[in-house]
Amino acid sequence: MAQVKNKQIVLKDYVNGFPKESDMLLLTSDTINNLKLPEDSNAVLVKNLYLSCDPYMRGRMSNSQGRYIDSFTPGSPIEGFGVAKVIDSGHSNFKKGDLVWGMTRWEEYSIIKSPESIFKIEDTDVPLSYYTGILGMPGMTAYIGFYEICAPKKGEYVFVSAASGAVGQLVGQFAKLSGCYVVGSAGSKEKVDLLKNKFGYDEAFNYKEEQDLDAALKRYFPDGIDIYFENVGGKMLEAVLSNMKFNGRISACGMISQYNLEQGEGVRNLTHIVTKSLRMQGFIAGNYFHMFPKYLEMVMPLIKQGKISYIEDVAEGLESAPAALIGLFSGRNVGKQVVVVARE
Amino acid sequence: MAQVKNKQIVLKDYVNGFPKESDMLLLTSDTINNLKLPEDSNAVLVKNLYLSCDPYMRGRMSNSQGRYIDSFTPGSPIEGFGVAKVIDSGHSNFKKGDLVWGMTRWEEYSIIKSPESIFKIEDTDVPLSYYTGILGMPGMTAYIGFYEICAPKKGEYVFVSAASGAVGQLVGQFAKLSGCYVVGSAGSKEKVDLLKNKFGYDEAFNYKEEQDLDAALKRYFPDGIDIYFENVGGKMLEAVLSNMKFNGRISACGMISQYNLEQGEGVRNLTHIVTKSLRMQGFIAGNYFHMFPKYLEMVMPLIKQGKISYIEDVAEGLESAPAALIGLFSGRNVGKQVVVVARE
Numbered sequence: 273m274a275q276v277k278n279k280q281i282v283l284k285d286y287v288n289g290f291p292k293e294s295d296m297l298l299l300t301s302d303t304i305n306n307l308k309l310p311e312d313s314n315a316v317l318v319k320n321l322y323l324s325c326d327p328y329m330r331g332r333m334s335n336s337q338g339r340y341i342d343s344f345t346p347g348s349p350i351e352g353f354g355v356a357k358v359i360d361s362g363h364s365n366f367k368k369g370d371l372v373w374g375m376t377r378w379e380e381y382s383i384i385k386s387p388e389s390i391f392k393i394e395d396t397d398v399p400l401s402y403y404t405g406i407l408g409m410p411g412m413t414a415y416i417g418f419y420e421i422c423a424p425k426k427g428e429y430v431f432v433s434a435a436s437g438a439v440g441q442l443v444g445q446f447a448k449l450s451g452c453y454v455v456g457s458a459g460s461k462e463k464v465d466l467l468k469n470k471f472g473y474d475e476a477f478n479y480k481e482e483q484d485l486d487a488a489l490k491r492y493f494p495d496g497i498d499i500y501f502e503n504v505g506g507k508m509l510e511a512v513l514s515n516m517k518f519n520g521r522i523s524a525c526g527m528i529s530q531y532n533l534e535q536g537e538g539v540r541n542l543t544h545i546v547t548k549s550l551r552m553q554g555f556i557a558g559n560y561f562h563m564f565p566k567y568l569e570m571v572m573p574l575i576k577q578g579k580i581s582y583i584e585d586v587a588e589g590l591e592s593a594p595a596a597l598i599g600l601f602s603g604r605n606v607g608k609q610v611v612v613v614a615r616e
Numbered sequence: 617m618a619q620v621k622n623k624q625i626v627l628k629d630y631v632n633g634f635p636k637e638s639d640m641l642l643l644t645s646d647t648i649n650n651l652k653l654p655e656d657s658n659a660v661l662v663k664n665l666y667l668s669c670d671p672y673m674r675g676r677m678s679n680s681q682g683r684y685i686d687s688f689t690p691g692s693p694i695e696g697f698g699v700a701k702v703i704d705s706g707h708s709n710f711k712k713g714d715l716v717w718g719m720t721r722w723e724e725y726s727i728i729k730s731p732e733s734i735f736k737i738e739d740t741d742v743p744l745s746y747y748t749g750i751l752g753m754p755g756m757t758a759y760i761g762f763y764e765i766c767a768p769k770k771g772e773y774v775f776v777s778a779a780s781g782a783v784g785q786l787v788g789q790f791a792k793l794s795g796c797y798v799v800g801s802a803g804s805k806e807k808v809d810l811l812k813n814k815f816g817y818d819e820a821f822n823y824k825e826e827q828d829l830d831a832a833l834k835r836y837f838p839d840g841i842d843i844y845f846e847n848v849g850g851k852m853l854e855a856v857l858s859n860m861k862f863n864g865r866i867s868a869c870g871m872i873s874q875y876n877l878e879q880g881e882g883v884r885n886l887t888h889i890v891t892k893s894l895r896m897q898g899f900i901a902g903n904y905f906h907m908f909p910k911y912l913e914m915v916m917p918l919i920k921q922g923k924i925s926y927i928e929d930v931a932e933g934l935e936s937a938p939a940a941l942i943g944l945f946s947g948r949n950v951g952k953q954v955v956v957v958a959r960e
Contacts, residue, residue, distance in 0.1 A: 331891060341891055505886060524889045531887070538882010542849060543875070545868045545898040547675065547685055552896045554889040 275302040280349040280379035281593050286335040290532040290601065295333070296350065296594040304381050309360045316366045316384040318356035320376055321616060323590075324404035325597045325609035326352065326438070327503075330531040350378040350593075355393070355403045357616065363387045371396060373403035378593055380613060391564070398575055400616075405438050405608035406571065406582045413557040414442035415567045417523040418450075420560065421553050422499045426451035429493055431512060434503035434528060435476065436463040436583075438608035443501045444473045445580050452499070455492045457508070459603040466606070470581050485511035499523070502552075505530045506537035513544040522552040532601055583607030619646040624693040624723035625937050630679040634876040634945065639677070640694065640938040648725055653704045660710045660728040662700035664720055665960065667934075668748035669941045669953035670697065670782070671847075674875040694722040694937075699737070699747045701960065707731045715740060717747035722937055724957060735908070742919055744960075749782050749952035750915065750926045757901040758786035759911045761867040762794075764904065765897050766843045770795035773837055775856060778847035778872060779820065780807040780927075782952035787845045788817045789924050796843070799836045801852070803947040810950070814925050829855035843867070846896075849874040850881035857888040866896040876945055927951030 282297045309317050328341075329352055336343045344350055358370040365387060366372065374390030376382045384390055393403055405411060417439070418424065430447040432440045435456025444467065447454035455475040456467045467476035475492050482488040489497070489511055496517035502509060505527025516522070530536045544550060574580040585605040587596040593611040600609055626641045653661050672685075673696060680687040688694055702714040709731060710716065718734030720726045728734055737747055749755060761783070762768065774791040776784045779800025788811065791798035799819040800811045811820035819836050826832040833841070833855055840861035846853060849871025860866070874880045888894060918924040929949040931940040937955045944953055 509886065524886075524894075527887045527890055536884040536887060538884045539886055540880040540882045542853065542868075542883055543871045543880060545896060546871055547898070549898045549900055549903065550868075551898070552889060554891070554893045554895070556893055559893065 276304050276307050276381065277302050278304055278379050278381050279590055280377070281590060282349055283333060283344045283346050285346045286343065287333040289534060291330065291333055291598055293594040293598055296597075298591050301379075304383070307359050307381065309362050309383070313362035314387075316358055316363050316372075316387045316390065317360040318372065318376060318382050318384060318390075319359050320354050320356045320378075320380060320382060320613045322355040322401045322404050323376070323378055323593060323611040323613060324353040324408065324410075325593070325600055325605070325611065326410065327526050327528045327531065327600050329597060330528075330601065349382075350597075351375060352378060353404055353409050354613075355400050355408075356382065356390075366390075366392065371400065373408050378590065380590065391561075395568075395572060398572075401584060401586070401610050401612070402575070402582065404610050405584065406442060406575065406580075407568070409557050410438035410608060411442060411571060412560060412564060412567055413525060414439045414446060415571070416555060416557055416560045416563065417501060417525045418443050418446045418499075420563075421523040421555055422501070422521045424450045424452055424499055428452045428498035429496065429517070430454040430499040430501065431489070431493065431497045432456045432473075432501040432503070433479075433508050433512075434458065434526075434603075435473065436466050436471070436607060437503065437605070439525060440501070440503060441466075441471045441581070441583060441607060444471045447499075448472045448474075449574075457504075463603075463606060466583065470583065472581075479508065486514055489515040496520075501525060502527065504528055506539070510539045510541055513539070513541050513550075516544060516548055516550055518548045520548060520550050522550060524552055524554040528601065585609045587611045589613070620648050620651050620725065621646050622648060622723050622725050623934055624721070625934060626693055627677060627688045627690050629690045630687065631677040633878060635674065635677055635942055637938040637942055640941075642935050645723075648727070651703050651725065653706050653727070657706035658731075660702055660707050660716075660731045660734065661704040662716065662720060662726050662728060662734075663703050664698050664700045664722075664724060664726060664957045666699040666745045666748050667720070667722055667937060667955040667957060668697040668752065668754075669937070669944055669949070669955065670754065671870050671872045671875065671944055673941060674872075674945065693726075694941075695719060696722060697748055697753050698957075699744050699752075700726065700734075710734075710736065715744065717752050722934065724934065739912075739916060742916075745928060745930070745954050745956070746919070746926065748954050749928065750786060750919065750924075751912070753901050754782035754952065755786060755915060756904060756908060756911055757869060758783045758790060759915070760899060760901055760904045760907070761845060761869045762787050762790045762843075764907075765867040765899055766845070766865045768794045768796055768843055772796045772842035773840065773861070774798040774843040774845065775833070775837065775841045776800045776817075776845040776847070777823075777852050777856075778802065778870075779817065780810050780815070780951060781847065781949070783869060784845070784847060785810075785815045785925070785927060785951065788815045791843075792816045792818075793918075801848075807947075807950060810927065814927065816925075823852065830858055833859040840864075845869060846871065848872055850883070854883045854885055857883070857885050857894075860888060860892055860894055862892050864892060864894050866894060868896055868898040872945065929953045931955045933957070
């Protein structure tokens with residue numbers, strides 16, 4: 273029986289500290305029989321097209337025994353969101369030729385054994401890679417984190433950190449659509465320019481050029497911050513807490529500055545949460561996927577009418593995936609980091 | 617015209633670090649004419665009976681320019697919650713002989729110029745001093761912080777720090793009434809015994825005797841904590857975050873361990889807020905006083921039927937007030953700290 277070769281990106285072992293490309297390995301396996309599922313399978317066999325690099329994946333590279341996120345399995349392919357084409361299906365929801373997005377693996381072909389983690393793509397009148405970002409998990413993250421968690425009101429003051437990333441670029445635009453004043457921080461002049469000139473941020477600054485983050489925030493928010501969309505943590509969070517207004521809301525989406533530290537930076541001014549009646553809330557977009565149709569209804573017309581901008585940083589080829597993932601943690605990507613495995 | 621002498625406790629100057637009795641001064645003024653208000657006044661003149669010592673008052677002893685809580689005025693009497701009797705009234709809501717609770721000053725007689733900050737006591741069939749605690753601001757704080765902020769469900773695991781204080785003793789009992797499992801921490805064997813034997817806590821421990829707070833919490837909550845009622849902050853909060861369950865809620869009522877520090881202790885594991893979808897919310901009972909009647913409806917029958925326990929630490933005489941207030945910060949009080957100025 274014919275065997276199909278399947279290139280894979282495999283995690284070598286659990287990672288401590290800052291991850292490196294060499295923590296992952298390109299292997300070639302030959303496990304899938306002639307690109308056919310066994311007769312009695314109810315899995316879905318897909319050809320992966322686009323893979324998503326997301327900051328939360330750092331947590332899965334550590335040994336997370338007793339924690340709340342499953343680790344990757346050393347020796348097995350990395351798992352992550354992606355866009356794929358169905359090659360064979362034993363599941364009634366999917367048929368050969370369907371395009372899907374959802375949880376897949378970093379390899380050319382994957383057998384999806386839990387098809388409840390993939391969703392059929394109905395609208396292909398947009399770039400398919402968008403389903404790793406604005407039309408996928410990061411889009412839902414921006415939507416839920418901003419609208420559901422922060423309940424923005426017109427005229428409120430919004431701050432977004434890591435603002436040019438997959439999520440941040442959308443939050444800023446949602447904030448403008450809601451009539452808010454929005455300022456973003458990012459790590460390069462190029463990104464700051466994008467925030468102001470492409471994503472419609474009212475103001476933006478390069479946090480690497482600020483000696484004093486507290487002073488920077490006071491400059492941009494002399495009357496304080498109502499809503500903070502938190503992607504960074506650590507010193508940035510500390511500076512933000514000092515500048516939050518009474519009844520402010522913090523959507524705790526991520527804390528990318530802390531993921532590679534053995535010991536997190538201490539945040540020393542949490543008493544602001546008490547004295548200013550702040551609400552800080554973590555969330556996981558996956559717990560809100562029932563709201564995906566509602567989100568699509570809002571965002572799809574905005575995309576098609578050109579009322580929302582979206583920038584991708586595209587890495588070509590499965591072999592480029594490890595560097596693309598590592599790049600997130602030094603801020604090398606500009607916009608949503610995608611890896612193209614195949615274009616259909 | 618006759619002048620009435622009026623003993624007062626005055627803040628000498630703004631306080632840095634740990635407050636001392638000598639930061640306050642007993643003065644005798646003679647400002648109130650024959651215990652009568654001027655004809656055209658719409659204020660209320662009261663004789664103070666019971667004064668409340670509360671941890672939040674530490675914040676008002678500092679120079680809070682630009683912060684969200686008003687400082688006390690150096691040279692003027694301390695302000696605080698209390699129970700008082702109306703001596704004269706220029707306001708239609710109050711008449712001579714009425715008993716009231718609300719914001720008054722640390723002196724024998726006070727002229728209340730903003731009578732919207734006092735409430736008439738309708739039910740005097742309970743000790744009047746209760747209106748500084750279980751029937752006043754601390755009671756509302758426990759009620760709002762537990763029921764409104766944490767939305768407890770039967771069978772959930774609840775942890776309360778500073779659990780024998782005015783608020784904590786009530787939260788534990790509310791938790792038991794809601795069918796939760798509840799553990800409290802306090803700072804002495806006497807208090808731990810009270811928690812278990814008087815307030816119905818399932819378990820309690822003396823945090824001063826624990827080398828490792830994280831290990832202590834793992835001992836009492838092998839499956840994790842759903843609800844944390846936060847009165848302490850700092851290292852205790854850090855240990856709690858490590859032990860919170862997914863979708864846990866933290867009611868940020870106070871952080872008494874941090875109030876006298878020049879620089880707060882750093883909390884290094886806030887990434888748990890992201891990865892476990894935690895919600896941490898500060899609140900001020902004063903913003904929920906519209907719910908006071910609803911609270912009374914719940915708690916008054918419990919008091920009268922002996923279904924709730926409540927312990928006060930009573931200091932006699934206005935002159936004992938500074939020591940009573942300072943004692944809160946070393947945990948000297950056992951139960952709600954009250955100062956008796958006069959018994960009617």
